[in-house]
Amino acid sequence: MARHSSGTSGWLIRPRALLALAVASAGLVGAIAVTGQGDVAVASEHRPVFDDDFNGGRGSALDPSKWLLDGEARNGLQDGEGRLVVNRLVSTRKAFAEPFGHAEARIKVRRAGGPWRAFGVVDKYGRVLRGDVDVLDKKADPTSGREFHTYAIDWSPNSVVWSVDGKPALKLTPAEPGLPIALVLNLATDGRRPARMVVDFVKVTAGEKPMPAPTTPAPTSAQPSPTPTTAPPTTVPPTKAPPTSKPPASKPPATKPPATKPAAKAWKAFTDYKAGDLVTYKGVTYKVKEAHTALPGWEPSNLPNLFTKV
Missing domain, CATH: 2.60.120.200 (Jelly Rolls)
Structure with a gap:
């Protein structure tokens, strides 16, 4: 069930009560300003x-x-x-x-x-x-x-x-x-x-200051550990040359014809890609590592977790 409903109600305040309310409000503002000093915002x-x-x-x-x-x-x-x-x-x-x-x-x-x-x-x-x-x-x-x-x-x-x-x-x-x-x-x-x-x-x-604890139920530690135990590295690994078979010592390396690759299309935002698709971006060919829908800013060069250079 959705959790949002609100109502309004009218208030009739006599002059004397209105004066008392104004004085109380001024005191509340002062109290908030004092408690805001330090770590409590x-x-x-x-x-x-x-x-x-x-x-x-x-x-x-x-x-x-x-x-x-x-x-x-x-x-x-x-x-x-x-x-x-x-x-x-x-x-x-x-x-x-x-x-x-x-x-x-x-x-x-x-x-x-x-x-x-x-x-x-x-x-x-x-x-x-x-x-x-x-x-x-x-x-x-x-x-x-x-x-x-x-x-x-x-x-x-x-x-x-x-x-x-x-x-x-x-x-x-x-x-x-x-x-x-x-x-x-x-x-x-x-x-x-x-x-x-x-x-x-x-x-x-x-x-403008650090937020208090989240409003959702939190585990014992309010902030997650900055050192994850399961996080894979997200930096782009150095490009390595493709492995080649070792020829006999007495012969020069055999030259193999390049393997035929599926045609690569230019990367576009708002396009559905599946794992294994090839795309080009700024003259470089990338292979899609995981199915996703491309969004603006998701260029292959920015997301090594979704693309790898070919």
């Missing part, structure tokens, strides 16, 4: 900067002031029960400029591994953030799509950490620290179409 420093509960009527389109949909309006509609049903990539229209933030989204989608495939981040130009990726807990990333899961993204100038249902799953150390980010409802699934995502809500709190 004040409310004004961690404020809501984005919120969408998808409370529109059945068949209502996305709010264009909040979202940018890659497709027609019918590709992302509200169901009248507080949820968004979408089958194309959606991103927040404006980047969040605050250096620290916490974003949450409750999502149901069948996909391949990687929480960024459901709820991701791009820089203010719409490019995928480049950097070193550490898998913190592969088991903390359910992918079946049978149930809703709460995805959280906590960012700072030097890291972006994904959590699923309160369990840290992935950490990105950006190559360019401090870039403003925008959120993406990704739909980069397992390469099978049609893809469909149901979203219950998206909300963001941000500020």
